[in-house]
Every structure is written in C-alpha cells, then in structure tokens.
Amino acid sequence: MLILGIETSCDETAAAVVGEDRPRIRASLVLSQLAEHRPFGGIVPEIAARSHLAHLDRLARGALAEAGIGFAALDGIAVTGGPGLIGGVMVGVMFAKAIALARKLPFLAVNHLEGHALTARLTDDVPFPYLLLLVSGGHCQLLAVEGVGRYRRLGTTVDDAAGECFDKGAKLLGLGFPGGPAIESAAQDGDAQRFPLPRPLKGRPGCNFSFSGLKTALRETVAALGGTTALSRQDVADLAAGLQAAIGDCLVDRTAHAIAEFRRQHGSGPLVVAGGVAANRTLRAALTTLASEHGIPFAAPPPALCTDNGAMIAWAGLERLRAGLEDALDFAPRPRWPLDPTAPRATGAGIKA
Numbered sequence: 091m092l093i094l095g096i097e098t099s100c101d102e103t104a105a106a107v108v109g110e111d112r113p114r115i116r117a118s119l120v121l122s123q124l125a126e127h128r129p130f131g132g133i134v135p136e137i138a139a140r141s142h143l144a145h146l147d148r149l150a151r152g153a154l155a156e157a158g159i160g161f162a163a164l165d166g167i168a169v170t171g172g173p174g175l176i177g178g179v180m181v182g183v184m185f186a187k188a189i190a191l192a193r194k195l196p197f198l199a200v201n202h203l204e205g206h207a208l209t210a211r212l213t214d215d216v217p218f219p220y221l222l223l224l225v226s227g228g229h230c231q232l233l234a235v236e237g238v239g240r241y242r243r244l245g246t247t248v249d250d251a252a253g254e255c256f257d258k259g260a261k262l263l264g265l266g267f268p269g270g271p272a273i274e275s276a277a278q279d280g281d282a283q284r285f286p287l288p289r290p291l292k293g294r295p296g297c298n299f300s301f302s303g304l305k306t307a308l309r310e311t312v313a314a315l316g317g318t319t320a321l322s323r324q325d326v327a328d329l330a331a332g333l334q335a336a337i338g339d340c341l342v343d344r345t346a347h348a349i350a351e352f353r354r355q356h357g358s359g360p361l362v363v364a365g366g367v368a369a370n371r372t373l374r375a376a377l378t379t380l381a382s383e384h385g386i387p388f389a390a391p392p393p394a395l396c397t398d399n400g401a402m403i404a405w406a407g408l409e410r411l412r413a414g415l416e417d418a419l420d421f422a423p424r425p426r427w428p429l430d431p432t433a434p435r436a437t438g439a440g441i442k443a
C-alpha cells in the first residue's frame with residue numbers, strides 16, 4: 091500500500107510517499123516558509139496560504155519522483171483536513187481532492203494532530219493503547235491513544251501551548267523565530283539555576299498545563315535586567331536554560347500524573363511524545379528518565395518527524411484506509427478539530443504561578 095501525504099496547515103509545505111513495508115518513508119519533502127515569515131516575527135496566514143499554493147504542485151511531483159512512482163502506483167491520497175490556518179488547509183485539501191477525483195483514488199482527510207499522534211507507529215510500531223504527550227506550537231495535550239480515530243484527552247493547556255511559550259520566550263530574549271530551536275541552542279551555555287522561574291500547576295492534581303504565568307515571570311525578569319536589548323550573551327543563555335528547564339519540569343510533572351491516570355484505565359502502556367517541541371533534546375532526556383522510573387517503554391520519533399511533515403499525514407492516512415475510514419469529496423476543511431470531541435473546555439480558574 092502506498093499513500094501520498096500532503097501537509098499545508100501551518101508554515102511548512104510538505105509532501106511524502108509512505109508505504110506499509112519498511113523502509114516505510116519512500117520520500118519526504120518539507121519546504122519551510124520561515125524566510126518569508128521571519129520579517130514579521132511570526133506566521134502571517136495569508137503569506138502562508140499563497141506560498142503553499144505556489145509550491146505544493148512542485149513538491150508533490152518531487153515526492154513522487156523521489157519515490158520512483160507515478161500517480162498510478164498510489165493507493166490513496168491523504169491530506170491535513172485541519173486544524174490549522176484555514177487558507178493553507180484549503181489549498182492542501184483542494185489539491186488532494188482534485189488528484190483523488192482525477193485518479194479515482196481514496197481520499198483521506200487527516201486530523202493534523204492524529205498525524206503527530208500516530209508517528210510513533212510509523213517509526214516504532216508502538217502498539218495501542220499508549221499515553222501520548224502532544225506538544226507543538228498550538229497544542230499541549232496528554233491523550234490516551236486507544237486506536238485509530240480513538241482518543242481520550244487526559245489533560246490540556248488552560249492558556250498557552252508549550253511551543254508558544256518557547257516562541258514567545260525567544261522573542262523576549264531577542265532570539266527570533268521559531269523560538270524552540272533558538273532557545274535550545276542558547277541554553278547549551280546557560281545556567282538554569284541563575285534565575286528562579288515558576289513551574290505553574292506543578293504538584294497540583296490532574297493533568298492540565300499552564301504556561302502564561304511562566305511567560306509573565308520571564309518578561310518581568312527581563313525587564314528587571316533592563317529589557318531585551320540590555321541582556322548580555324550570558325544573561326540570554328541563562329534565561330534560555332531557565333525557561334527550557336521550567337517548561338520541561340512542568341511537562342514531566344503533568345505527564346507523571348497522566349501515567350498514573352492512564353494506568354488506572356488501561357493498565358501499563360508505553361509513553362510516546364510527539365509534536366515540534368518533542369524535538370527538544372533536554373525534554374526527550376527527561377521523559378526517557380520518567381518512563382524508566384515508571385518501568386514503561388518510551389518512544390520519541392526522530393526530530394525531523396516531530397516537526398510538521400508529510401510522512402506523518404501519509405501514515406495516518408494509511409492507517410485510516412486500512413481501518414476503512416475513507417472520506418467523501420465533500421469534506422469541508424476544519425480550522426478547529428479536537429481529537430477528543432467529548433473533552434470539556436479547560437479553564438484556568440484558580441491558577442497561580
């Protein structure tokens with residue numbers, strides 16, 4: 091089985107060909123739009139959509155060429171159907187629908203978060219059920235993954251996502267965009283103990299996250315030092331290390347609670363991390379330790395498969411096709427699309443940093 095996967099929900103145009111047999115990833119092309127957005131200090135949705143439109147055709151052809159196949163060899167076409175920046179999602183969905191219609195191929199509208207969630211099965215064949223820490227630019231959730239299309243949310247952020255905290259923190263430190271990789275590299279020469287930063291919700295019951303108090307504390311620390319432009323190289327390194335450690339501590343603490351919760355419902359199961367923030371080496375090391383303390387297996391996809399890519403969408407499409415979950419061509423792109431629609435809205439009532 092061979093699936094073409096298309097991803098256009100954020101600032102990466104990506105196309106990949108993935109099969110059932112190993113090596114599964116036959117081709118995976120990712121075109122970053124970073125240079126186009128950098129002058130604005132963040133992602134501009136209209137620029138993203140126009141750029142996807144300009145490059146997707148060439149990228150998809152490139153993926154097929156690299157896999158050494160034509161459209162006739164495909165068994166289906168998978169595309170991110172949401173959630174994400176709606177202009178970009180529409181570009182991908184229309185493109186995929188046109189191919190599906192013209193080539194009479196099964197069409198699979200994949201939830202971007204399900205793409206991240208199933209990546210550990212693409213790379214490591216992790217069996218269901220497993221506990222997933224999904225940490226990206228827009229999402230920060232703990233989920234019990236029970237099967238394809240079957241997710242139960244154990245916790246979510248009541249304000250910012252972890253990736254957002256990295257990105258906004260980097261901006262405060264004058265490190266530019268995207269923040270995660272910049273913070274990680276600046277933190278290498280830093281002393282995480284120099285500036286005490288809070289760990290919101292750490293030690294509190296439940297599995298929810300909160301990062302806005304941490305962001306505020308960082309802003310106040312920077313202001314006390316005279317503002318972003320007054321920071322020395324060492325200040326930036328120490329603050330980056332402090333922020334990375336604080337975010338990591340929060341993620342590990344909440345995940346520890348989720349391991350206990352997951353065990354009550356499913357018995358013992360593996361821990362998986364996914365999403366762009368999962369590329370962070372300090373976090374991966376901390377989660378490796380956490381999993382071994384609890385005696386459970388741990389899987390983290392290689393960093394290039396943690397950040398957005400087409401292979402994860404193709405793989406999720408493949409799993410959905412195998413499960414008979416084909417979509418109709420009247421599928422409407424979704425700006426919002428929770429993995430667990432039954433989960434209640436999280437509120438930040440009563441949170442203190």
Ligand code: KG4
Pocket residue numbers: 100225226227228229252253254256257268269270271274365366367368369370371396397398
């Ligand atoms: O999954 P992703 O590529 O896009 C979304 O679906 O949001 O995640 C992007 C996020 C950004 O916030 C970025 O700063 C963060 O992942 N990120 C990292 C690292 N690499 C990317 N955060 C911490 N450390 C990293 N090495």
Ligand code: ZN
Pocket residue numbers: 202206226227365366397398
């Ligand atoms: Zn993503």
